[in-house]
Amino acid sequence: MTDAEFLLWVRGPAFNTALFIMLAGIVIRFLEILFLGRKTNLAEARGSEVAGGFRTILRRSVPDMDSFHRSGFTIIAGYVFHIGLFVVIFLFVPHILVFERTLGISWGGLPSNIVDATTVVTIVALLAVLVHRIKDPVMRMLSKFSDYLVWLVTILPLITGWMAFNRVGLSGATLIGVHILSVELLMILFPFTKLSHAFTLFLARWYNGAIAGYKGVQS
Amino acid sequence: MSGASFERGYNALKEQIDAPVAAFLSSCVHCGMCAEACLFFTETRDPKYTPIHKVEPLRKIWKQEYTFWGKLGKALGLSKPLTDQDLADWETLVYDSCTLCGRCSMVCPVGNDIAYMIRKTREGMAAAGHAPEGLIGATKRAVTIGSPMGVKLPALQAQIRHTEQEFDVKVPVDVEGADYLCMLSSMEIMNFPEYIGSIARIFKQAGVSWTLSSEAFEATNSGIQIGVSDIAAELVQRIVDAAEKLKVKAVISPECGHAYMAIRWEGPNLVGKKFGFKVVHILEVLDELRAQGKLKLKDRETQKLTYHDPCQIGRRGGVLEQPRNLLNMVAENFVEMPEAGKMNWCCGAGGGVSSNERADELRLKTFARKKAQLDAVNPDALMSACSNCRIHLEEGLEEYHMDIPLLSLTETIAEHLSEK
């Protein structure tokens, strides 16, 4: 396969397939969760479920002081790579063009050199997070094959993207092709691994807040 | 419990999985933050006590029964099925090292209510016959005798007689049409019978119409501790029957954390019907009396006091303001411990842990967390509103050579009532 064929394939059929699997997967995951339902609460309510749910969705992003002291590294490194991923994925002009092509909407981006620097910071944060996962006894005990797989498919697009942008390594076209392929791998795995937390956490935080809010506790 | 089998356990776990459980398990990213919120981990540093790890049996079943890839993997024989040995291995994690305190549920960054899931996991464990001896015994006694500690009506009547003589009060029993039906916990009847005298004195002064029931006086619910909803429902139904028979407006839950959770929040859902009466914690009643100006004190506590929020009353129950209002009324020098309120650290004994002799050593180890909280404040006395917290805290203070007396909030208020 020539570079051009590869690029056409990866931008065309492969992308459409990956997108389809990702969207279908997200729908399946949502339905799997929601179809299980929740029993109506017959106890007399003290507070509002709805208010509680929304509040926890927002407030759970801010850790309490004691947790921050105890899990400072996890929290800070976590925020660094999440914010980094957000900047790299959504505020990089070439990516915004892809969104425009696919969704028909676009928005302003950041200067590419800033995104480039952010990519490096994010890669470093992810490396640190991996080391932590391997070394920390709790995380080591909890971690399974899929945790490491997910880490790999998250860092690959960053590394290949950085390489493509900085023209390091393979030929430009191949690099971009490989980068897009790595993103497609991430898309396929997204709904079926813990990466799904990106959308299911809204449900989880909602239920948590609703259950607590019903009893009059802000969680 | 009779009829326990792995199959029953498996099905019980399956039944327990609802949308919240699925949302929680889908979102867990194995960050380990829940461990640092759990005193069983923080005081032992043993990773197996990580809260989310305790629900592994539930997670396995969720994955294999309710997820696309999980079901596929199971059909193709690619996944490891849950075994009876797994449940046996998890018994100490689910029962000895968890009080259902819910602190983990407050810190999980993706919002998982892990205590909610551990409570559900217990349903499967119990149905499979993997629950601690002490809890099984307590549950049997609760069902057959009416009290997990075997307290029978004559014993309660003797305590009532003693109370009436000592405090020159009347303790009403089986009074139809009273406003409040008071429940008691066996722990109070046996270890802290002053509680009966305290509520009698307070209600006498405040002119509250109340009664006990000779047919249903036990507030605690071993069915919930062990995780057998049918038994839990039966125990709640006894209270409902008594409340309906006596036509009371409200049922008062005593100074016992899990009793409040059982009757206030789980109760109607266990019996499948809304209650025709309100359910309140004694602290809620006392706070209402305070707000109405019906509590007249002759003096106040002067020693430096701090308050331990029982988990099931505060964080999991929603009664957080009321004890503070009451403490500000009865104490001149009330100070809060660090992390007081909804983030309070569990005493370490609830949820069946103190009924379980096997967990004694672990339970006492966890007290170090409470000690750290107390050391930060250095109080003259520690106040709480749960008899189980009280007895365990007393044991912990003794074990760690700390000279701090334990007080009950209700009893303290009664002690300071003005002589009418």
Add this chain to the structure above:
Amino acid sequence: MTGITNESEFRQAIKELGYDQQRVLAAKFVEHALDLCSDKRIADVVRIAADSNASHDELAGAFHTARAAAIDSHTRCGSEGDWQEQAGYFVARAAVSAVTPEAQLAGASAALQAAMSCRMAQTSKSIAADDDRAVQETQDQYRILSEYIAS
């Protein structure tokens, strides 16, 4: 000096006693109920509490011993209660009251607390034996107080 015959006289008379006197009186109450308690440590605690010349260290040691005895003898949550054993728990609690340092009492009456706990101990024994001896305990306490005041 007429004897104490009712509860309000009982409480009033105790209220008028100082901390050290209450300690000695409390010890007498506990001693009277000692047969209900199988823990040998309590007898030692009573002996120290009854000694008006007991040193600060001896009292502190007795306090720890009594507290440990009370904790050891309580019925743990969910376990099968034995009212006979529970009587011992209340006697231990009475002993704790007898040797609680003044500062920790925070104005409460050691002798009254001890008296109430001893009555509770008898109530427990009554529940176990299904009889009615608790009333007798109260009368005995009136007599003990009367004799103490007279001496």
